[in-house]
Amino acid sequence: MTLTALASATSAFAAPLEKVKDLGVLRVGLYADNRPWSWDQGGKVAGIDADIARALAEALGVRADVQLFFAGEDISDDLRNVVWRGGLLGFQPCDVMLHVPFERHLMQAEDNVVFLAPYYRETFGAACSRDGGNCEAVPAAFKGRPITVELASIPDFYLLGHAGGVLAKDLVHVPTGYDAAAALANGSAEFTVATTAQIESAVADHADAGIKVRKGPLPMMMSPGWDIGIAVKENSRNLGFRLEEILEQMIADGRMAAIFKSHGVTWKPALSAQS
Template identity: 60%
Template sequence: MTYGRRAFLGGLAASAGALALPRAATSAPLATVRELGALRFGLYQNNQPWSFEEDGKVVGIDADIARALAEHFGVRPDLALFPADEEVSDDLRNVVWRGGLLGFRKCDVMMHVPFDRTFAAREDQVVILAPYYRESFGAACASGMPECEGMPTEFRGKRLAAELDSIPDFYLIGNFGGILRSDVTHYTSGFDAVAAVKAGSADLAVATDAQIQSALSHAPGDGAKRRKGPLPAMLSPGWDVGIAVDEKSRSLGFAIEEQMDAMMADGRMTAIFAKYGVDWRPASAVAPVA
C-alpha cells in the first residue's frame, strides 16, 4: 500500500481527533452474512506485514484478524486482495460500497482504513470504525551507520530507500532543500525498503513503524537497526487504523467492533501482531486496554 497521497487524507489529519459514531442500526446484514456462510474482507495487496501472499496463501496481520473475526461469527473468511488506487476514497468506492469497474466484487469489510473524523465525514457511503492500531513513521539504518541518529542532512551521500510515491519518499526527496533526492532508491513497499537495509544494499530506509519492526525481525540479513529518535520535519504525527463497512451495514460494523475490542482486551490482538514482529499499539481514539 502506498502511504503517500492516501496518507494525506487519513494519516496527516489524524490529529483532528477521534471519530464518534452513533450506534443506531439501520440494517441487519450480519444475519445475511451468517446465512451465506462467508464474510468477505478487502485487503491491500503487497502490504507486508498487513496483507500479502506467501506460498499461495494470503497472510499478514489484517489477514489473521479477518480469519479470527470470521471464526467468531461462524462463517468462512473470504479474503480478497486489491491494489491501492490513487486515493483511499477510490478504494472505499471500489471495495466497500460500489465494487470495481473491472469486475472486483465489493466486500463486506475493508481493513486498514485511516480512522479520522474529517476524512470519515466526507465518506458518507461508508462507516469507518473499530480503530485497532496506532501507526507512525520511523527509520531503519545500517548497523555501522554513525549518522543514524543525526539530522537528515547528514544522510547526504548515503544509499537511501523508500516506497515509491509514499510519504517517506516525499519526505526524503522534498525536504532539506532537495539535497537527498539523488540518493533515494525506490522500492515497491516500505517493508522491501527496510529489507534492503538489512541485506546491505541500502544504508537507511524511512517507512512505517510496523514495516520497520516486521522487516527487522523477518527479512534476511542482520545488518540493520532502528533509529531511536523521531524524524525531524516529518509532518505526520501518526494515525489510527480502522475498518470500513457500507453505510447500510452498520450492524455488521458494530458487531465486528465489539469483537475486535474483545481481541484487544484478551491479548489475541497482541499475539497476532507479535507473529509478524510488530508491537501492537492501541489506537489513540480508544482508551488503552489493560
C-alpha cells in the same frame, strides 16, 4: 418455492450480519502488496490484517473469504470499489475492509460507508544498516549514501524535501516500505524511512542482519501518525458494530497484540480508541 430458493431469498433481504451468518462467509477486503499487513504468500493471503480477518470470521462462526485488491488513486476509490459499489472490472463489494484510515475528515467526506473500530496507531520511523553509521543523526547526514524509500509515499516526499533536497540524488525508490527496510539487510541501502510496522517486520524477518532502528523522532516529519480501523457499507451497521465488539474483545484479551507479535510488530493502541 424450494427450501434452497427460500433460503436464498431470505439471505438476500436479511440484515447484513444475519446475511453473513446465513451464507457462512465473511468477505474481507485487504490491500495487496502491503507487507506486513497483507500480501500473497505462495497463493495464500498472509499478514497481520489477514490474521485479524480470519479471527473475525471465526468469532462469527463463518469462513473468511479474504480478497486482495490494489490501491486506487486515493482512499475514496478504494472505499467505492471494495465497500459500497464494487470495481468496474467485476470486483464484488466486500462485507468489510480493513486498514482504513480512521480520520474525521474522511468520515465527513464518505457518506456511503461507516468507519469503526480503530485497532492500531500507524507512525513513521527510520532505520540504518549494520554499517550505516549513527541512526540518530539527522537524515541529511546520510547524503551520498544509498537511501531506500517507497515511491510516492509520505517518507519519499519527506526525504525529497529534507534539508533543502540534499538527499534527492541518493534516494532509491522501491515498491513498498517493507522493501525499503528489508534492503538494509543485504547492504544495498544504508538508511530508510518507512512506517514503524514495516521497519519492525523487516527487522524481525532479518534478525541476523544487524539492522538498527532509530529511537528518536524524525525531525520535521509532516505526519504525526494516524489510526487505522475498519469500514462497512452504510447500511451494514449491525455487522460493523458486531465486528467492532469482536476487535475490542481481541484487544482486551491480548489476541490482538499476539497477532502483531507473530509478525514482529509491536501493537500500539489507536489514539481515537483511548478518548
